[in-house]
Amino acid sequence: MPAGPLTGRIRVPGDKSISHRALMLAGLAVGRSRISGLLEGEDVLTTATAMRALGATVERDGADWIVDGIGVGTLLQPDAALDMGNSGTSARLLMGIIASHGITAALTGDASLSRRPMARVIEPLGLMGAHFTPSPGGTLPLMIEGLQPAVPLTYRLPVPSAQVKSAILLAALNTPGTTTVIEPVATRDHTERMLRAFGVAVDAETVDVEMHLSLTGPADLSPCDITVPGDPSAAAFFAVAATIVPGSDLVIENVGLNPGRSGLYRVLDEMGAAIDLQDRREIGGEPVADLQVRHAPLRGVTIDPAIVPSMIDEFPALFVAAAFATGTTITSGLDELRVKESDRLGTMAQALRAIGARVGEHADGLAIEGSGGRPLAGGGPIEVRHDHRIAMSMAVAACASEAGIEVDDISCIATSFPGFAALLDRATGEPPPSPSGTTS
Known part of the structure; x- marks a missing residue:
């Protein structure tokens, strides 16, 4: 059976892109910088380790991180x-x-x-x-x-x-x-x-x-204190889940909405999603808002390739949204997705077909014929090819599937979003997925 609606208020981890850059620039400054809200996923911790090897001092201090730069x-x-x-x-x-x-x-x-x-x-x-x-x-x-x-x-x-x-x-x-x-x-x-x-x-x-x-x-570089806003790529999975699961009314707090990163939300709006930006503000020079997302019927659209750079990491989540829309969503200009952690075009096309979606694949994009809001069949097992965004996308699709979705591995999610399964569990009231098995 589909998962229960996503409700309440949640907060996603710090922005991954900003976290990397905060560690690097603090490590190049002369003096001490404090970073709040740093994403503590494996990828960002890789950057911390590398900056230490190059001479910076990088240490956790309670919930914050202290960096003494080498210059x-x-x-x-x-x-x-x-x-x-x-x-x-x-x-x-x-x-x-x-x-x-x-x-x-x-x-x-x-x-x-x-x-x-x-x-x-x-x-x-x-x-x-x-x-x-x-x-x-x-x-x-x-x-x-x-x-x-x-x-x-x-x-x-x-x-x-x-x-x-x-x-x-x-x-x-x-x-x-x-x-x-x-x-x-x-x-x-x-x-x-x-x-x-x-x-x-x-x-x-x-x-x-x-x-x-x-x-x-x-x-x-002069040292400074940085507050990292919530990662819009991480928020994207919950925004799509709340959009496609009936009865959902979810607030995602403190989401960074840099114009170069917010393309997904503009596309979802064009598709008919009900996303309200609340308490718009600036944190550390970055635009931020709380997102209230309610279930809404979606319609298929043709996505302008010009918007691709502002949502390149969010296309796996967008493909899931398209699978539940009325009509066909057509994408192009996505060559870069062929050389991400996996071939995200090929992997997502195969995964969506396996759970009951109708997907056409071409060299630089997908054409997805939506279900009209009906739950997908589900099933599996799905090979996520060690790609964290594929794994999270399948967890989102499982929220609106009839039989749940079996994936081969979700441990890769830790590279970008530790705690994803627990947060999805909290929002839906469903048990979290095991490292290998059914997500629903």
Whole structure:
């Protein structure tokens, strides 16, 4: 039977993207920074461990984290390889930091991360003078030899990528002269916002609809206290669940709504979702609100590829919402989902078909014919391919399925959202899923 409605008030963990950047920039500042609301998932803790290896002091202090930074230009040579685990953000942004320092580092990762491409970061950092020795195919494990002083550059992103943009800006911190990144399509701007919070000037100018971001180095970072808002990607799963389960009326508190991250909520609104933004405010320069989400019938839409960068991580959740809509939802421009923790297009198409949805797959997107609000059959077992967002999406779909959904593994969820199962249990009143078994 479908799960009970999602009700009450919940709070999701801190924003993953902001948590990574808070640790990195605090580690590059001179002095002590305090971080509140840090996401304590495995990926973010990977960043904390790496910053310690590069010379920063990073310690938990009650509910907060204290970072004593080592300063730009003075990173230490790590004693051993830096293990990035499953975190692509850790790997790509740390490559940027190391690229303009005179140290050599080896970066390794788990089997999933070691399949993900790094060439898009290696290219611009190589132009700044860093030398890379990657594995065949431009993947981890790799060696990076930084250059100090590095060479400033002007670089136009060939494809929208906040991680590539951020890696270049982080490298620019210890690079004499002005480095400029040109974005044909704007991406999430957490790095620029947080650099300014740490006292670094990042100039932004729109030139013929393109965004030009410039940073002049070397730049010193002043320590500051950071409050991390709730992760909109984590909130997305609960917003979709409350939308598709009849009788739901759920408030998700303290959700970050950076314009570069809130595309999912704009699409859900277009589909007919009932999401009310309450108590809008700013925390640490980031827009935040409480989301009241009620059950509502959805309609299929054709999603404009221009919105893709602002919701790239939320498409697995969106695909679940589309499976319950009336009509067909069509997506395109999602090539990047082929090279995430899994091939998220192929994996989600296969998973949704297995639980009773009608899904067409093409090279850069999916076409999902919705059930008109009727519960899906459920079933399984579903292979989530060690992908935390696939596992959480299937847990959401299980809330509106007839027979529950069996998945092969939910332990991967700990990389980004420890406590997800318990929070879903609290919202629905249903027992949490076991590490391998039925979710419902």
